[in-house]
Amino acid sequence: xxxxxxxxxxxxxxxxxxxxxxxxxxxxxxxxxxxxxxxxxxxxxxxxxxxxxxxxxxxxxxxxxxxxxxxxxxxxxxxxxxxxxxxxxxxxxxxxxxxxxxxxxxxxxxxxxxxxxxxxxxxxxxxxxxxxxxxxxxxxxxxxxxxxxxxxxxxxxxxxxxxxxxxxxxxxxxxxxxxxxxxxxxxxxxxxxxxxxxxxxxxxxxxxxxxxxxxxxxxxxxxxxxxxxxxxxxxxxxxxxxxxxxxxxxxxxxxxxxxxxxxxxxxxxxxxxxxxxxxxxxxxxxxxxxxxxxxxxxxxxxxxxxxxxxxxx
Numbered sequence: 001x002x003x004x005x006x007x008x009x010x011x012x013x014x015x016x017x018x019x020x021x022x023x024x025x026x027x028x029x030x031x032x033x034x035x036x037x038x039x040x041x042x043x044x045x046x047x048x049x050x051x052x053x054x055x056x057x058x059x060x061x062x063x064x065x066x067x068x069x070x071x072x073x074x075x076x077x078x079x080x081x082x083x084x085x086x087x088x089x090x091x092x093x094x095x096x097x098x099x100x101x102x103x104x105x106x107x108x109x110x111x112x113x114x115x116x117x118x119x120x121x122x123x124x125x126x127x128x129x130x131x132x133x134x135x136x137x138x139x140x141x142x143x144x145x146x147x148x149x150x151x152x153x154x155x156x157x158x159x160x161x162x163x164x165x166x167x168x169x170x171x172x173x174x175x176x177x178x179x180x181x182x183x184x185x186x187x188x189x190x191x192x193x194x195x196x197x198x199x200x201x202x203x204x205x206x207x208x209x210x211x212x213x214x215x216x217x218x219x220x221x222x223x224x225x226x227x228x229x230x231x232x233x234x235x236x237x238x239x240x241x242x243x244x245x246x247x248x249x250x251x252x253x254x255x256x257x258x259x260x261x262x263x264x265x266x267x268x269x270x271x272x273x274x275x276x277x278x279x280x281x282x283x284x285x286x287x288x289x290x291x292x293x294x295x296x297x298x299x300x301x302x303x304x305x306x307x308x309x310x311x312x313x
Contacts, residue, residue, distance in 0.1 A: 111156075177258070
């Protein structure tokens with residue numbers, strides 16, 4: 001059934017508006033029980049020629065038809081605006097960030113979103129508004145986790161019918177190696193002859209101010225200058241003979257491949273947390289020393305894709 005739906009709908013390119021031809025609707029268990037009750041009421045009304053019982057049966061049947069139409073309408077026209085999955089570490093739970101939109105004047109209640117064999121997340125979307133949902137995605141091993149489809153459904157109102165659809169969009173989630181290891185971080189044997197710029201506590205001399213960059217510590221921001229309506233600036237210090245840390249895959253010859261990657265990931269996370277400059281050396285990949293969120297991502301991405309044919313990040 002899943003393959004037939006995929007062939008019928010094809011791959012979706014976001015944003016996608018849920019049209020009538022791609023929605024499916026069937027009674028729930030409560031709806032089947034309600035149908036059986038109506039059938040028994042119809043038999044009893046016909047058997048005893050009871051006009052009141054027949055009237056109540058037809059009234060409840062009309063109620064069920066209205067509920068079916070309202071359930072289908074609650075999902076019809078919903079917009080799937082965006083879907084993305086930020087990178088996470090292995091042995092944790094990631095999140096598919098799904099953004100739904102409601103272009104109509106009426107609200108949409110109890111919309112449900114879920115991945116195959118995963119927990120259902122529901123939301124109410126106000127008129128002409130958007131709602132962001134986070135669907136849990138288990139990250140079992142390093143590499144690339146592919147999310148090929150997700151289900152949107154609703155049983156509102158009364159839970160007698162369930163309307164649903166599948167959205168087929170290629171979303172990939174990068175899974176970093178699990179940071180684990182107890183070996184001490186190595187330091188580069190070579191020292192700079194001159195001073196290196198370093199923004200951190202315990203610096204020797206104040207060198208000046210520079211524009212704020214992502215990853216800078218708020219403690220180093222010149223808040224007094226910012227209060228005088230100056231741009232957001234960071235205090236820069238000079239520290240002579242500071243170390244550059246180079247993390248080399250080949251030096252961890254006593255560990256197996258996955259243990260090496262986990263140890264390297266541990267060093268990258270710790271060095272970034274301490275505000276140090278660090279580089280990474282893998283077979284076929286060399287990342288020069290740097291720091292900041294982008295450099296941290298490049299190093300961890302290289303570790304995540306190592307040996308999987310993904311190439312350098």
